[in-house]
Amino acid sequence: MSxxxxxxxxxxxxxxxRDWVHEFARTVVRPAGAEWDEREETxxxxxxxxxxxxxxxxxxxxxxxxxxxxxxxxxxxxxxFWGDAGIGLSIVxxxxxxxxxxxSGTSEQMGLWLPEMFGTxxxxxxxxxxxxxxxxxxxxxxxxxxxxxxxxxxxWILNGVKTWATNGGIANVHVVVASVDPALGxxxxxxxxxxxxxxxxxxxxxxxKHGIRASHTAEVVLDNVRLPGSCLLGGKEKLxxxxxxxxxxGRSGEQAAMRTFETTRPSVAAMAVGxxxxxxxxxxxxxxxxxxxxxKIGENQAIAFLLADMATRVDIARLMTWRAAWMARxxxxxxxxxxSMCKLVAGETAVWVTEQAIQILGGAGxxxxxxxxxxxxxxxxxxxxxxxxxxxxxxxxxxVTGLPVR
Numbered sequence: 001m002s003x004x005x006x007x008x009x010x011x012x013x014x015x016x017x018r019d020w021v022h023e024f025a026r027t028v029v030r031p032a033g034a035e036w037d038e039r040e041e042t043x044x045x046x047x048x049x050x051x052x053x054x055x056x057x058x059x060x061x062x063x064x065x066x067x068x069x070x071x072x073x074x075x076x077x078x079x080x081f082w083g084d085a086g087i088g089l090s091i092v093x094x095x096x097x098x099x100x101x102x103x104s105g106t107s108e109q110m111g112l113w114l115p116e117m118f119g120t121x122x123x124x125x126x127x128x129x130x131x132x133x134x135x136x137x138x139x140x141x142x143x144x145x146x147x148x149x150x151x152x153x154x155x156w157i158l159n160g161v162k163t164w165a166t167n168g169g170i171a172n173v174h175v176v177v178a179s180v181d182p183a184l185g186x187x188x189x190x191x192x193x194x195x196x197x198x199x200x201x202x203x204x205x206x207x208x209k210h211g212i213r214a215s216h217t218a219e220v221v222l223d224n225v226r227l228p229g230s231c232l233l234g235g236k237e238k239l240x241x242x243x244x245x246x247x248x249x250g251r252s253g254e255q256a257a258m259r260t261f262e263t264t265r266p267s268v269a270a271m272a273v274g275x276x277x278x279x280x281x282x283x284x285x286x287x288x289x290x291x292x293x294x295x296k297i298g299e300n301q302a303i304a305f306l307l308a309d310m311a312t313r314v315d316i317a318r319l320m321t322w323r324a325a326w327m328a329r330x331x332x333x334x335x336x337x338x339x340s341m342c343k344l345v346a347g348e349t350a351v352w353v354t355e356q357a358i359q360i361l362g363g364a365g366x367x368x369x370x371x372x373x374x375x376x377x378x379x380x381x382x383x384x385x386x387x388x389x390x391x392x393x394x395x396x397x398x399x400v401t402g403l404p405v406r
Contacts, residue, residue: 006326008319011069018075024055025083033084036214037374042170043087043214044124050091051121058118061095070329071322074270078318081274085378086214088271093166093215094118097127099264100175104191104233113193117173128171130162130220140177141185145222147178147192149236156192156232158225161204164385168218169203172196176222180239187246191233200225211377264386265339266325269346272382273318276346276353279375280310283357286370303360310353317346337392337399344392347382354379 010018028049036043050056064072073095081088094117101113119125136142145160158178162168174194181188194201204219229236284307287298297303320342327338334340354376358365365372383389397405 006323008322010071010075014067014069014071014075017064017072018079021055021076021079022082024050024053025079025088029080029083029087033087033214033371034368034374037084037086038213040208040213042216043090046087047091048121048124051119051124056091056094056118056124057121058098058114061098061118068329070266070325070327073267074321074325077267077270078274078277081271082278083274084214085271085275085375086212088274089166089212089215092267092271094127094171095267096166096264097129097171097173097175100129100177100191101127101193101233105193106233106235109193109230109233113173113195116196117171119172125172126167126170128165128167128169128174128220130165130168130174131177132164133161134163140189143177143179143186143189144182145176145178146182147180147190147232149180150226154229156227156229158192158194158200158222158227160222162220162222163204164207164217165220167216168220169201169206170216170218174201174220175233176220181243184243184246188243190239192227193231193233194222194225194227195231198225198227210380211374212381213377265343266321266328268382268386269317269321269324269342272343272346272350272379273314273321275375275379275382276310276314276317276350279350279354279357279372279379280307280314282370282372282375283307283310283360286361297360306356306360310356313349313353317342317349320345335399337396340387340392340395340399343382343387344389344396347379348389350379350382351376 028046032043032046036046047056054060061073064076067073077088077092080091098114098117102110105113117125117127131140131143133143133145135144145158145162148157150157158176160178162176168174173196176192176194177189178192179188180190200223202221202223204221206216206218209217232239284298287303287307288296290297298307320338324334324338324342327334354372357372358376361370361372364370367373387395394405
């Protein structure tokens with residue numbers, strides 16, 4: 001843990017990673033963004049290119065996750081999503097499953113399954129985190145997917161339907177949150193690894209989405225999925241001890257799904273910052289060149305002031321995101337819900353900035369001849385997934401008042 005306070009000055013190593021990822025985003029990701037958005041398919045060739053240079057790899061994610069300032073992954077994600085959000089999410093979507101595994105798994109489980117989530121440059125694999133359900137999105141306490149322990153065999157049997165799963169059904173490894181004791185609500189849940197080729201797991205509906213269309217999102221159906229005891233993250237002894245504490249009225253620790261979301265919120269916020277920055281820069285450059293009534297439109301106060309507000313909001317979102325990432329890396333508790341704060345501000349900033357970018361371009365911004373309409377479609381999900389803006393405000397409200405806000 002660092003004894004120094006937060007400093008928004010990137011180290012040389014982090015700047016080097018930032019510039020390296022930016023170059024990949026500029027030369028490979030951005031030129032492919034419109035095509036894969038139209039195709040609404042997983043951009044396997046781009047993921048493979050990322051794997052070949054080491055960007056899509058367990059080593060890269062691990063090195064940047066443990067980077068001392070906490071900003072390694074954050075700045076990498078901003079650059080990647082500056083390139084294109086749909087392709088970006090296809091490249092980093094495995095990270096959510098990896099975070100879930102790392103948050104709850106044993107060292108043996110991490111050593112076994114993390115490499116299986118990424119594969120190799122010649123044989124790229126994906127991971128998927130499955131928490132949401134048709135009747136349990138923000139309300140994770142309503143998860144109905146059930147995990148039943150078979151005393152005779154020592155196996156777990158899972159049944160249920162998951163939805164909104166990034167890489168769901170096409171992933172090599174799925175991490176599934178299930179209820180082992182429904183009477184205990186969120187405190188009776190656990191996470192399981194479903195290995196590749198496990199009978200009973202199948203892909204349901206693939207969703208056609210408003211934005212981030214290059215990222216695969218689908219239902220995952222679990223029909224009598226039988227898993228060995230070793231697939232329960234953390235192990236049965238730890239689970240039994242936790243459930244016993246809950247039943248006796250004690251604390252159980254963080255719930256499985258929420259533990260994952262809390263650790264990834266700054267990373268998700270960084271994605272939104274990247275989209276917002278891309279839209280601001282495109283609108284700024286357009287305003288410098290576009291002429292109306294005999295002068296550049298950027299010379300008009302209405303446009304210049306709007307660009308000033310856009311730049312300011314992007315910087316605010318980035319600084320809040322960096323602060324939360326630094327706090328998480330250095331063991332500072334989110335007493336004021338700083339993780340939720342950065343996700344809330346970054347998501348809503350991305351939506352607002354991308355909308356203003358369309359306004360600055362006028363009719364041209366509403367067409368697919370310019371990327372700002374895609375940026376706007378991509379931005380909206382950041383006020384919805386991994387905790388809606390309303391849920392973030394609920395969490396922040398509870399933190400700042402100390403009251404059981406409902």
